[in-house]
Amino acid sequence: MKCRVCREPAVIDIRRHNANFCTEHFLRLCRDQVAKAIKQHSMLEPGDRVLVAVSGGKDSLALWDLLLELGYQADGLYLGLGIDDYSEESAHHARRFAAGRDANLVEIDLRSEYGYDIPSGSRAARRAPCSACGLSKRHLFDRAALEGGYDAVATGHNLDDEAAVLFGNVLHWHTEYLARQLPVLPAREGFPRKVKPLVRLGEREMAAYCLVRGIDYQVDECPMAAGNRHLAYKEALNAIEARSPGAKHEFYFGYLARASERFRDGMAEEQAALGSCERCGAPTPGEVCAFCRLLDQAGGSQPVELTPRRARPDDRDPTRAGGS
Numbered sequence: 248m249k250c251r252v253c254r255e256p257a258v259i260d261i262r263r264h265n266a267n268f269c270t271e272h273f274l275r276l277c278r279d280q281v282a283k284a285i286k287q288h289s290m291l292e293p294g295d296r297v298l299v300a301v302s303g304g305k306d307s308l309a310l311w312d313l314l315l316e317l318g319y320q321a322d323g324l325y326l327g328l329g330i331d332d333y334s335e336e337s338a339h340h341a342r343r344f345a346a347g348r349d350a351n352l353v354e355i356d357l358r359s360e361y362g363y364d365i366p367s368g369s370r371a372a373r374r375a376p377c378s379a380c381g382l383s384k385r386h387l388f389d390r391a392a393l394e395g396g397y398d399a400v401a402t403g404h405n406l407d408d409e410a411a412v413l414f415g416n417v418l419h420w421h422t423e424y425l426a427r428q429l430p431v432l433p434a435r436e437g438f439p440r441k442v443k444p445l446v447r448l449g450e451r452e453m454a455a456y457c458l459v460r461g462i463d464y465q466v467d468e469c470p471m472a473a474g475n476r477h478l479a480y481k482e483a484l485n486a487i488e489a490r491s492p493g494a495k496h497e498f499y500f501g502y503l504a505r506a507s508e509r510f511r512d513g514m515a516e517e518q519a520a521l522g523s524c525e526r527c528g529a530p531t532p533g534e535v536c537a538f539c540r541l542l543d544q545a546g547g548s549q550p551v552e553l554t555p556r557r558a559r560p561d562d563r564d565p566t567r568a569g570g571s
């Protein structure tokens with residue numbers, strides 16, 4: 248197996264590019280793909296201050312590393328979700344990365360600052376854990392970016408994530424979500440710009456990137472993800488990709504180029520209908536925003552016990568795992 252560029256021994260094969268790469272040219276490929284995504288979708292301008300949503304997992308740490316490498320002023324924001332050992336270990340990886348790069352990591356802890364954590368808070372609010380978690384993340388990332396004067400919030404959604412979300416939204420014809428499923432959402436009243444610079448790179452490439460760059464990351468899956476439909480969509484797409492390399496790329500980028508425009512009609516009206524939350528000032532269609540309502544139900548909830556689930560073997564050896 249030889250590198251497509253220099254013919255030296257390769258460390259990774261990328262079937263959708265029908266090519267193998269050595270360490271140096273693989274890293275270059277990752278940087279080029281991120282730079283291309285940023286330019287193609289007008290995500291960032293040189294010198295922009297970016298707040299990276301850091302979970303401690305491979306995607307967000309690789310993204311932070313890549314943005315720093317590309318010269319952006321990128322700070323990290325870690326949200327302590329209070330999911331047992333999983334959260335503690337994730338925070339450790341985020342802090343370690345920041346210390347190693349001399350980068351700035353902002354931390355928000357749900358339990359000590361808002362009186363709930365995801366396992367107990369979602370139960371108290373009678374919401375699925377991922378729903379309470381997603382709502383908390385969106386609200387707190389938006390607020391931190393606006394208060395900190397950042398130009399954009401960057402998240403580590405990669406091609407596999409975006410294709411899986413698209414798959415789910417198409418399967419259930421969630422047209423209002425399809426309208427927003429874009430690699431960049433411009434800043435709007437009360438919302439910062441949101442960008443996804445990893446959309447041209449797959450999950451397996453991100454794991455390999457961390458391995459090659461010596462980035463230690465949280466390899467365990469969040470224990471609350473068990474039974475999550477998103478994982479089932481990823482598995483279905485992996486089966487398709489294994490038989491038809493490039494299918495995920497075609498599905499996602501084909502949607503952006505040829506179909507996404509058709510779902511955008513409602514977005515402007517939706518934005519125009521938003522007022523401000525009477526408690527926190529965040530944009531909301533009602534009087535009190537969804538986050539403040541979550542706080543009413545979840546704030547002060549007592550911690551509950553969890554048993555973490557281990558990662559699948561493929562997550563641990565990205566250079567050997569098949570498909571992506």
Ligand code: SF4
Pocket residue numbers: 365376377378380381469470471472
């Ligand atoms: S799996 Fe669900 S609960 Fe866990 S971090 Fe992701 S969204 Fe949050």
Ligand SMILES: [Zn+2]
Pocket residue numbers: 250251252253254255268269270271272
């Ligand atoms: Zn090479």
Ligand SMILES: [Zn+2]
Pocket residue numbers: 524525526527528529535536537538539
């Ligand atoms: Zn509010």
